[in-house]
Amino acid sequence: MGSKERILRLKEETRTSILDAALNIVQTEGWQALSMRKIADHIEYTAPIIYEYFPNKEGILLELTRRGYQILGKDIREARDKHDLAEDKMEAMWVAYWNFAFTHKEFYQLMYGVDMVCCTVKNSMAEAEQVSAMLGDVIESLFIKQPVSENDICMKYYTYWSIIHGLISINLVRPNGRTTDELNQQILKDAIKGITLSINS
Amino acid sequence: MGSKERILRLKEETRTSILDAALNIVQTEGWQALSMRKIADHIEYTAPIIYEYFPNKEGILLELTRRGYQILGKDIREARDKHDLAEDKMEAMWVAYWNFAFTHKEFYQLMYGVDMVCCTVKNSMAEAEQVSAMLGDVIESLFIKQPVSENDICMKYYTYWSIIHGLISINLVRPNGRTTDELNQQILKDAIKGITLSINS
DNA sequence: TACCTTTGCTTAACAGTGTTAGATTATTTA
């Protein structure tokens, strides 16, 4: 009978409806609000049936991660194919990556583990501002042309910090990647030198 | 009587012993293993007394964050004071920052929200590797001198990714900072151009 | 049609989480 296929199709439908519900909850209430019971509420079932479609909560997260990479892949591919020169390709691809991170914020958080918990009060902590003040002062002194605008300091500060924080994140998250310590140190120092040189040019 | 001060000192002691216990648990079992009851076990009390010293769990995390920034501040300050030239200061400070992130991994994770959950299986996901393959291919084509070693591609890939991921992280975590969208786009494109230029020089 | 088996789904429970209220014990004060 054809009912077999209909049932299979229905099962596939509730499977994706679980993923949709999860994404919906995350987009409206944030990652920390995502719970199995809440997903079950959205699809009008009880929590245990979710385990008929996914092994556990992480299974749902993993599938959403896959979805995210599919979207990201499509965006980057399209950006690449819009240009001929490799330089233009490169810039367009990274800009696409950048845009993906903000238009699909929740996906990016899931894919690259950008945690946003306990970051609300942290802004106005004296100790934190002291650190950025020290770095800002030295950056200011790097400029030959004085005085330096707050904007210029800020920009260079974020440039430094981005590449270093990025490198650290990557190495903390995937410590057994294909990069070595020497390679990382090389990238780090090259990047610092590059940014420092670019200040007065 | 002087017992008032002794009691106050004792209270201060258990307060720091709570923080020490929390740090100890995190260092041996990771962030996800940190629970109020486990902290209580370590200091040989029951969970509710922790709330006499901290408003809630986030309060403990916030205090540990403060501790982290104190250590980081000291490290960066010392690195700065070891050099005279601003360029040397800058490099030493960022290297100190880098070293802090790895010698005080748990602190860094707390301070900058580098999540390491659900990153074990994620390595071998086809969709993820497809994305990095696309980017790697274009990077390879950027090199004038052919053939390009796997190492060179890898290094440039991580350089690109670091700065972009870093910029995104910073902007996702603290969206209301002192940076504007135009400034970020400027930093982003400058950085991309800079790395691209550095490939054949 | 009657029975049996399978499927779909729910209820109830377990072990864990952060957090709070009430009771209990110990200590200090009068």
Next chain:
DNA sequence: TAAATAATCTAACACTGTTAAGCAAAGGTA
């Protein structure tokens, strides 16, 4: 010694992810 205060614990609440048992409806078979 008696009252007041402080320190601590037990028990509970409302959650979390996850699992086992049971019920009810559907399907297949005689």
